Amino acid sequence: MNMSEKKAFKRESIMQTALELFSLNGFHKTTIPDIAKKLHISVGSFYNYFTSKDFLAQEIIKYTSEALGEKIRVVNMTDASAQDKIQQIVTIYFTMAEEKPEMIDYFLRVYLSNREVFSENCEGMVCVAGFITEIMIFFDDCVESGELRNQDFFSAFGLFMGYLGGMVFLKGEGVLPKDIELYIDDISRNIYCALKVQE
Amino acid sequence: MNMSEKKAFKRESIMQTALELFSLNGFHKTTIPDIAKKLHISVGSFYNYFTSKDFLAQEIIKYTSEALGEKIRVVNMTDASAQDKIQQIVTIYFTMAEEKPEMIDYFLRVYLSNREVFSENCEGMVCVAGFITEIMIFFDDCVESGELRNQDFFSAFGLFMGYLGGMVFLKGEGVLPKDIELYIDDISRNIYCALKVQE
Amino acid sequence: MNMSEKKAFKRESIMQTALELFSLNGFHKTTIPDIAKKLHISVGSFYNYFTSKDFLAQEIIKYTSEALGEKIRVVNMTDASAQDKIQQIVTIYFTMAEEKPEMIDYFLRVYLSNREVFSENCEGMVCVAGFITEIMIFFDDCVESGELRNQDFFSAFGLFMGYLGGMVFLKGEGVLPKDIELYIDDISRNIYCALKVQE
Amino acid sequence: MNMSEKKAFKRESIMQTALELFSLNGFHKTTIPDIAKKLHISVGSFYNYFTSKDFLAQEIIKYTSEALGEKIRVVNMTDASAQDKIQQIVTIYFTMAEEKPEMIDYFLRVYLSNREVFSENCEGMVCVAGFITEIMIFFDDCVESGELRNQDFFSAFGLFMGYLGGMVFLKGEGVLPKDIELYIDDISRNIYCALKVQE
DNA sequence: GATGAATGAGCTTTCATTCAT
DNA sequence: AATGAATGAAAGCTCATTCAT
Numbered sequence: 001m002n003m004s005e006k007k008a009f010k011r012e013s014i015m016q017t018a019l020e021l022f023s024l025n026g027f028h029k030t031t032i033p034d035i036a037k038k039l040h041i042s043v044g045s046f047y048n049y050f051t052s053k054d055f056l057a058q059e060i061i062k063y064t065s066e067a068l069g070e071k072i073r074v075v076n077m078t079d080a081s082a083q084d085k086i087q088q089i090v091t092i093y094f095t096m097a098e099e100k101p102e103m104i105d106y107f108l109r110v111y112l113s114n115r116e117v118f119s120e121n122c123e124g125m126v127c128v129a130g131f132i133t134e135i136m137i138f139f140d141d142c143v144e145s146g147e148l149r150n151q152d153f154f155s156a157f158g159l160f161m162g163y164l165g166g167m168v169f170l171k172g173e174g175v176l177p178k179d180i181e182l183y184i185d186d187i188s189r190n191i192y193c194a195l196k197v198q199e
Numbered sequence: 200m201n202m203s204e205k206k207a208f209k210r211e212s213i214m215q216t217a218l219e220l221f222s223l224n225g226f227h228k229t230t231i232p233d234i235a236k237k238l239h240i241s242v243g244s245f246y247n248y249f250t251s252k253d254f255l256a257q258e259i260i261k262y263t264s265e266a267l268g269e270k271i272r273v274v275n276m277t278d279a280s281a282q283d284k285i286q287q288i289v290t291i292y293f294t295m296a297e298e299k300p301e302m303i304d305y306f307l308r309v310y311l312s313n314r315e316v317f318s319e320n321c322e323g324m325v326c327v328a329g330f331i332t333e334i335m336i337f338f339d340d341c342v343e344s345g346e347l348r349n350q351d352f353f354s355a356f357g358l359f360m361g362y363l364g365g366m367v368f369l370k371g372e373g374v375l376p377k378d379i380e381l382y383i384d385d386i387s388r389n390i391y392c393a394l395k396v397q398e
Numbered sequence: 399m400n401m402s403e404k405k406a407f408k409r410e411s412i413m414q415t416a417l418e419l420f421s422l423n424g425f426h427k428t429t430i431p432d433i434a435k436k437l438h439i440s441v442g443s444f445y446n447y448f449t450s451k452d453f454l455a456q457e458i459i460k461y462t463s464e465a466l467g468e469k470i471r472v473v474n475m476t477d478a479s480a481q482d483k484i485q486q487i488v489t490i491y492f493t494m495a496e497e498k499p500e501m502i503d504y505f506l507r508v509y510l511s512n513r514e515v516f517s518e519n520c521e522g523m524v525c526v527a528g529f530i531t532e533i534m535i536f537f538d539d540c541v542e543s544g545e546l547r548n549q550d551f552f553s554a555f556g557l558f559m560g561y562l563g564g565m566v567f568l569k570g571e572g573v574l575p576k577d578i579e580l581y582i583d584d585i586s587r588n589i590y591c592a593l594k595v596q597e
Numbered sequence: 598m599n600m601s602e603k604k605a606f607k608r609e610s611i612m613q614t615a616l617e618l619f620s621l622n623g624f625h626k627t628t629i630p631d632i633a634k635k636l637h638i639s640v641g642s643f644y645n646y647f648t649s650k651d652f653l654a655q656e657i658i659k660y661t662s663e664a665l666g667e668k669i670r671v672v673n674m675t676d677a678s679a680q681d682k683i684q685q686i687v688t689i690y691f692t693m694a695e696e697k698p699e700m701i702d703y704f705l706r707v708y709l710s711n712r713e714v715f716s717e718n719c720e721g722m723v724c725v726a727g728f729i730t731e732i733m734i735f736f737d738d739c740v741e742s743g744e745l746r747n748q749d750f751f752s753a754f755g756l757f758m759g760y761l762g763g764m765v766f767l768k769g770e771g772v773l774p775k776d777i778e779l780y781i782d783d784i785s786r787n788i789y790c791a792l793k794v795q796e
Numbered sequence: 797g798a799t800g801a802a803t804g805a806g807c808t809t810t811c812a813t814t815c816a817t
Numbered sequence: 818a819a820t821g822a823a824t825g826a827a828a829g830c831t832c833a834t835t836c837a838t
Contacts, residue, residue, distance in 0.1 A: 003799095003800090003801095007801085010801095025315065026312065026313060026314065026315060028227040028313075029315060031827080031828065031829080032828085032829065032830080033827090033828085033829095041802080041803090042802060042803050042804060043803090043804070043829090043830080044801095044802065044803055044804060044805095044830090044831080044832080045801070045802050045803070045804095047829095047830065047831075048800090048801060048802075049801095051830095052829080052830080053829065053830090108311065108312070109311075109312050109314070110312075112307065112311065112312065112368060113225070113307070113308050113309075113311060113312025113313070114225065114312065115225075115308070115371070116224075116225065116228065124372065124373065124374055125372055125374055151385055151389075152376070152377070152382065152385060154366070154369055154374070154375055154376070154382070155382055155385040155386055155389060156389075157365075157369075158362055158365040158366040158369055158386070159358075159362050159365070159386075159389055161361075161365050162360075162361035162362040162363070162364055162365020162366065162368075163357055163358050163361040163362055163365075164361070165361055165365065166356075166357040166358070166360050166361020166362075166364065166365075167353070167354075167357040167361065169311065169361075170353055170356075170357055172314075173323065173324055174322075174323060175323055175324055175353070176353055177351070177353070178351070183351065183353070183354055186350050186351060186354040187354055187357070187358075190350075190354060190355075190358055190393040190394065191393065193392050193393045193394075193395075193397065194389040194390065194392045194393035195389065195392075196392075198392065206818095230810085230811060230812080231811075231812060231813080232811075232812095232821095235821095240819080240820090241819060241820045241821055242812090242813085242820085242821065243813095243814085243815085243818095243819060243820050243821065244818075244819050244820070244821095246812095246813070246814085247818065247819075251812080251813085252811095252812065252813095401820095401821090401822095405822085408822095423713065424710065424711060424712065424713060426625040426711075427713055429806080429807065429808080430807085430808065430809080431806095431807090431808095439823080439824095440823060440824050440825060441808090441809085441824090441825070442809090442810080442811080442822095442823065442824055442825060442826095443822070443823050443824070443825095445808095445809070445810080446821085446822060446823075447822095449809095450808080450809080451808070451809090506709065506710070507709075507710050507712070508710075510705065510709065510710065510766060511623070511705070511706050511707075511709060511710025511711070512623065512710065513623075513706070513769070514622075514623065514626065522770065522771065522772055523770055523772055549783055550774070550775070550780065550783060552764070552767055552772070552773055552774070552780070553780055553783040553784055553787060554787075555763075555767075556760055556763040556764040556767055556784070557756075557760050557763070557784075557787055559759075559763050560758075560759035560760040560761070560762055560763020560764065560766075561755055561756050561759040561760055561763075562759070563759055563763065564755040564756070564758050564759020564760075564762065564763075565751070565755040565759065567709065567759075568751055568754075568755055570712075571721065571722055572720075572721060573721050573722055573751070574751055575749070575751070576749070581749065581751070581752055584748050584749060584752040585752055585755070585756075588748075588752060588753075588756055588791040588792065589791065591790050591791045591792075591793075591795065592787040592788065592790045592791035593787065593790075594790075596790065628831080628832060628833080629832075629833060629834080630800095630832075630833095633800095638798080638799090639798060639799045639800055640799085640800065640833090640834085641797095641798060641799050641800065641834095641835085641836085642797075642798050642799070642800095644833095644834070644835085645797065645798075649833080649834085650832095650833065650834090
């Protein structure tokens, strides 16, 4: 591993740790010393990798959005039915919420809420483009194939993003009476019914 | 107006002002001196009404949830069809987001994100019971009347809460191509389609 | 002493202490904790009186310039000869350098050198107007009375300010072979010779 | 170019770059990484040439003082009149302030103000001896030739150093109504009048 | 000799809360 | 009940210097 690979590796490990702490404790309650301590590095060293706390948060949302987008891209590349694709996307989302909850939580607890942090370089959702683009492709494909109704993209996107995010929030609050994965069928069905071409 | 009425009145005016500031600038970016200054009272005086900033935030979410719940209660008391009721609830929500955005924003920007603030006295969504209860009544009524499918309440609640919240977030980001009120029909239809009994 | 008098009094005591420390140790080497400690107040308390370190520095230069200007105003109000007035101004300056060296040092070590600190609110020497104005009056009066040559004001002002400042700097360096007050006659004479109408 | 010549060359280039940055942005606002970056060397490499930032600053003042002294030495070696020599010295100073402002600015903005930096190895102006010595020679020569009054050297030196420095400061502040070179005649005359043997 | 990541003490500034008046 | 000055811990960030490579 050469120098710049090492540096890239460390950068990623900082992002991963910060992602966890931000998701768990919130952006403002997580301090740079907290992050540094968990990584066993100095505060000064942190600033060799990220020029500010806000910039770090922006990099994380891009990274996370990209990671989530990539998983959805795989679904988009299959020629499954709309109903199938929805089921797969919901499954991806909830599986992630179960296995890597920090990623989904980051959307909800950091990105969604601390708008001032993302106002500088993430205007108009450019930092979550990775994720949005794939949902857009999914939707356009299914409209074109005649499976989903043609409507304003944001009506559909808000449904996906809001619904799934809302469920994960409820899970986080501990109010769901059953495991979130057991909701996959219900929710996929609801989404499909909401968007499908009506007879 | 007697003494304790006066006090209650002042308490409410503090909550109203704090609600606006918290919604606009975020919980952590709003200071007690900010709130006191806008009210032309002293910080010391503030602490005669609320014992802490966190406690204030909790009182506000209860208040806001109650206010929103009351509006939905009115809908619940009519004997409109499920489809109608959904349309009315969506309209209430979006109208509020347009005219009194601080209430909806408070849900999204303060309650949703600063979980540590609400961990002490609002476990399990007890502070938003006012709102949830009415959605629950709406849902149960429509299931009983045979209009909506009988499914886990949270599958339905997550759809409502998440979808509407998501749309307001998108509006806040300035990415919606048209006025949010023009989405009412689409979204009401999507929700109804999602939840209705399928033929 | 009422509330706001008390506050004004404390403000001045902070300025006085900061003036001493800035003069003695330089602007950047003097920290807010240093100032607070010397005053037996908390750091937070300091910020109830001055919104920033830079702003404090600006207030001090205005105050100091005003104080020096006031002394020169007294000279301007007499109808002494130009030669006499010069002697008096030099005496004022050196006496101050002896008795309240921090004021003169502040000009040299803080105002003169840390331009970025004074770039915001002190453009074009407005923060030292109190001092400059009086030198200007002195000069104009003596030109009008026919005692001093009529020349660009800044040629004369640079001589005064630079010469006196330079001498105080040399004193501070400890290189002057004799007490600075013993230079008053020489220097007054030099200035007078430099500026007087030549036969 | 052998090894030690190479090293000397690099040392000088570091000094030149640091001189520019210190003059422009101040001693404390200029960091070692700033200097290294502008030179396209590493910070580690910098420390192979200068053991500390303070030491670098001291070396620069010696170098600058020497360079300025050398120019004055040329004047001293002519047998021009006192009046002429003064005019030449003033011209040298102001020309430099116009063409290589970093040298003069360094005197004013770095040497004059950050005394703690120069307290260790530059006591008693030993680091500016190169410049002072030449002014001293100029003055002694002119006294000996009967052109200038015999007075305490520092009375004369303070005049030169302070006056010229003061004018450059005023120029830097942008308050001079005309180009600094247009002040040469006025100022030379003032200095000559101040110091000459009086009839 | 050259590199540049790592260090960590130290900086300026903030703010929820207290309490003497 | 009202005031607002005082507190001080803690935040984000900086930077001269070191040292393993």
